[in-house]
Amino acid sequence: MLTEDQRERLEVVLVSPRNPLNIGAVARAMANFGFGRLTVVAPYAPHWREARSAVGAPELLTHARETATLADAVEQCTLVAGTGTLTYRKPESKVVRLPELPLLIAGELARGVRIALVFGPEKHGLTREDLSYCHVLVEVPTDARQPSMNLGQAVAVCLYELAVRACLSDLSPQETAQKPGAPSGILDLVAGLVEETMRAAGYSPRSMQAANRHDLRLMLRRLALSEPDARRVLGLFRRVLWRLKPKPGIDDKSY
Amino acid sequence: MLTEDQRERLEVVLVSPRNPLNIGAVARAMANFGFGRLTVVAPYAPHWREARSAVGAPELLTHARETATLADAVEQCTLVAGTGTLTYRKPESKVVRLPELPLLIAGELARGVRIALVFGPEKHGLTREDLSYCHVLVEVPTDARQPSMNLGQAVAVCLYELAVRACLSDLSPQETAQKPGAPSGILDLVAGLVEETMRAAGYSPRSMQAANRHDLRLMLRRLALSEPDARRVLGLFRRVLWRLKPKPGIDDKSY
Numbered sequence: 289m290l291t292e293d294q295r296e297r298l299e300v301v302l303v304s305p306r307n308p309l310n311i312g313a314v315a316r317a318m319a320n321f322g323f324g325r326l327t328v329v330a331p332y333a334p335h336w337r338e339a340r341s342a343v344g345a346p347e348l349l350t351h352a353r354e355t356a357t358l359a360d361a362v363e364q365c366t367l368v369a370g371t372g373t374l375t376y377r378k379p380e381s382k383v384v385r386l387p388e389l390p391l392l393i394a395g396e397l398a399r400g401v402r403i404a405l406v407f408g409p410e411k412h413g414l415t416r417e418d419l420s421y422c423h424v425l426v427e428v429p430t431d432a433r434q435p436s437m438n439l440g441q442a443v444a445v446c447l448y449e450l451a452v453r454a455c456l457s458d459l460s461p462q463e464t465a466q467k468p469g470a471p472s473g474i475l476d477l478v479a480g481l482v483e484e485t486m487r488a489a490g491y492s493p494r495s496m497q498a499a500n501r502h503d504l505r506l507m508l509r510r511l512a513l514s515e516p517d518a519r520r521v522l523g524l525f526r527r528v529l530w531r532l533k534p535k536p537g538i539d540d541k542s543y
Numbered sequence: 544m545l546t547e548d549q550r551e552r553l554e555v556v557l558v559s560p561r562n563p564l565n566i567g568a569v570a571r572a573m574a575n576f577g578f579g580r581l582t583v584v585a586p587y588a589p590h591w592r593e594a595r596s597a598v599g600a601p602e603l604l605t606h607a608r609e610t611a612t613l614a615d616a617v618e619q620c621t622l623v624a625g626t627g628t629l630t631y632r633k634p635e636s637k638v639v640r641l642p643e644l645p646l647l648i649a650g651e652l653a654r655g656v657r658i659a660l661v662f663g664p665e666k667h668g669l670t671r672e673d674l675s676y677c678h679v680l681v682e683v684p685t686d687a688r689q690p691s692m693n694l695g696q697a698v699a700v701c702l703y704e705l706a707v708r709a710c711l712s713d714l715s716p717q718e719t720a721q722k723p724g725a726p727s728g729i730l731d732l733v734a735g736l737v738e739e740t741m742r743a744a745g746y747s748p749r750s751m752q753a754a755n756r757h758d759l760r761l762m763l764r765r766l767a768l769s770e771p772d773a774r775r776v777l778g779l780f781r782r783v784l785w786r787l788k789p790k791p792g793i794d795d796k797s798y
Contacts, residue, residue: 317696319689344689387707429707434574434599437699441572444696445703452642452684 290322290451294397298450299325301361303418304409305439306332312339312349313440314407319345320444321451326352327361327404341440358406358421363473366401367393368509370422371446372413375435380416380506382424386446389426390453399468405446410439420505421472423512470518475508478518481525488532545577545706549652553705554580556616558673559664560694561587567594567604568695569662574600575699576706581607582616582659596695613661613676618728621656622648623764625677626701627668630690635671635761637679641701644681645708654723660701665694675760676727678767725773730763733773736780743787 290298300318305311305328318326326348328336337349355361362368369389370381384392396403406422408414413436419425428442437445483501485491513521545553555573560566560583573581581603583591592604610616617623624644625636639647651658661677663669668691674680683697692700738756740746768776 313693313696316689316693320685320692320696322686322688341693343693344691428703430575431577433577434571436599437575438568438571438596438598438695440693441568441575441696441699444692444700448683448700448703 290394290397295323296325297397297400297402298323298393299327299361299365299402299404300443300447301327301329301358301404301406302331302439303329303358303406303414304332305336305407306410307439308333308336308339309341310410310439311336312341312343312345314443315339315342315345315348315352317440317444317447319348321447323447323451324348324351328352328354329358329361330356358418359472359476362404362406362421363471363476364402365404365472366399366469367396367403367424368406368422368472369393369404369424369426370406370408370414370419371426371428371442372408373430373435373437374425374427375430375432377425379419379425381419381422381509384424384426386426386428386449387453389446390450392424393450396468401468402471404472405450407439407443417502420502421509423469423509468514470513470515474515474518474522475505475513478513478521478525479504479508481522481529485525485529485532488529545649545652550578551580552652552655552657553578553648554582554616554620554657554659555698555702556582556584556613556659556661557586557694558584558613558661558669559587560591560662561665562694563588563591563594564596565665565694566591567596567598567600569698570594570597570600570603570607572695572699572702574603576702578702578706579603579606583607583609584613584616585611613673614727614731617659617661617676618726618731619657620659620727621654621724622651622658622679623661623677623727624648624659624679624681625661625663625669625674626681626683626697627663627674628685628690628692629680629682630685630687632680634674634680636674636677636764639679639681641681641683641704642708644701645705647679648705651723656723657726660705662694662698672757675757675764678724678764723769725768725770729770729773729777730760730768733768733776733780734759734763736777736784740780740784740787743784 300323302311302314311328315326339349342349393403408418428437428445430437482504555578557566557569566583570581594604597604648658661669663673683692683700685692737759
C-alpha cells in the first residue's frame, strides 16, 4: 500500500473537463482510494467546484488547483503519465499498460518526487499536444469495439490499480537508487531556450516552429535528464544565445 | 484474458438501481471491458433502458433482462458474488477481496458454469437479505474515511480487475477438476422444501420464520452442494413432507 506521504505526491490532473458531474465523480473516486490532490486545467464550467456528484469529497474540490495550461499543472512533476487507449492513437511517447503502472509509480514515489496522472476531456481524451508534456502514455486495456471510457470511471480504475498494487516492497534498492529526473517546469525552460536559440541562429523556419516545439518537448522527456543535467544544458544554451543575439550599440553589419 | 464464451457466462446484476444514468454508466463500463450480460432487478425508473449515459452500449441495455427479485436473477448461477465494503457490514458469508476474485472466478468459469456479480442500490448497497443469496461478499478495498463508491465506478473497477487478471493459465488442473456447485434456483427449491417441512413438523414458530429462512439460505450456500447432492436432499425432504402432512380421509387423531 502507498503511504500518506506518497499519496500526497500524486496529483490527478484533468485537462479541460466539460461536465462538472464528471469532475465530482473524479473527486469521489479519489476519496474512495485515498488520494487528495486534484488539478483542473482550463475547465469549461466556472462553477465546477460545486459539483453535487462529489459525494463525500466536496472539500477535495474546494482545495483543488485550477491552472490555465497543462504545462503549469505539471511544472513540479518529475513523472507525467497521460492516460488513454491506443485505439485512435499512434503513440509518440513510451507506452505502459495500466497493470504495469504501479511498479513504475512506486519506484518514482520512493525517490521522493512528484507525479501527475493526466486525463483528457470527455469527448476525445488527451490530444497529441497534451501528450507531448507526458513521459509515458498509460494504456487502459479496454475492448477495441468500445474503447472510450467515461472520465469518472477511467479515474476510478486507474486509482484502484495504484492504491491496491503500488507495493514498494517489490522494489529492489538498486531500482530506487537511480537519480530522479528533472521536474517538467525545468524541461519547459530548456525547451524555451533551445527554441529561442534555433530562432536566433535562423535554424527553424517560421512554418516549422509548432512542429519543432512539439518534437523538442517529446525528445527532452525521452532523454530523462536529471535536474543538474538540465541546469547544465540551460547554462550552455544561455551562453550560446548571448553570443548569437545582436548586442545593443554594435552594428550587425560588423560581424 | 477471458474468452468470449467465459464472458458470456458472467452476468452483471443490479439490485434496485434508482438512477438510470448509473445504469447507463454500468452498460458503458461493461462494453469497455467486453462483458454483455446485464440483469436489472426491480428498477426504480420504468424507462431505464433509454439511459443516454450508455455511450457505445445502448443495445446492451435493450437486451438486458429485468426480473422482480434477486432470486429470479441468479437462479441459473452457481457462484453468486455480492459486492460492497466491510465498513458498515458484519459479513455472514465468505469474504473475498476484489484482487483475489479473478482466480476464484476463473476457476468457476473453467467449469462451464454461470456466475453473477451483484451490485446493490446507490444509497446503501446490498442488504443483509440480498447477501443471503450470495456465496461470497467481494470487498472492494476502499478508504475507511470514504468507503462508498458510485455504482458505475464500482462496476468499472470490478470488471477491469476481472478482464485484466482472470487468467486461466494460472489454474492447476486439480483446482478445476472439482465438481461444480448447484445453481441458485435449486438451492432455493431445497430451502423452500426444508421450510415447509419445518412448518409441517411444528419445528419453527411463526415469529422465527423470517430469521430461519435467512439463516437457511446462507447455510445452503456454505455447504457448496453439488447439483446431484441438492437433488438427493430434495428427494429426502419431499418424502419426509409427504409423511408429515395429514392425508385426506385419514383422521389426524389416528397417528
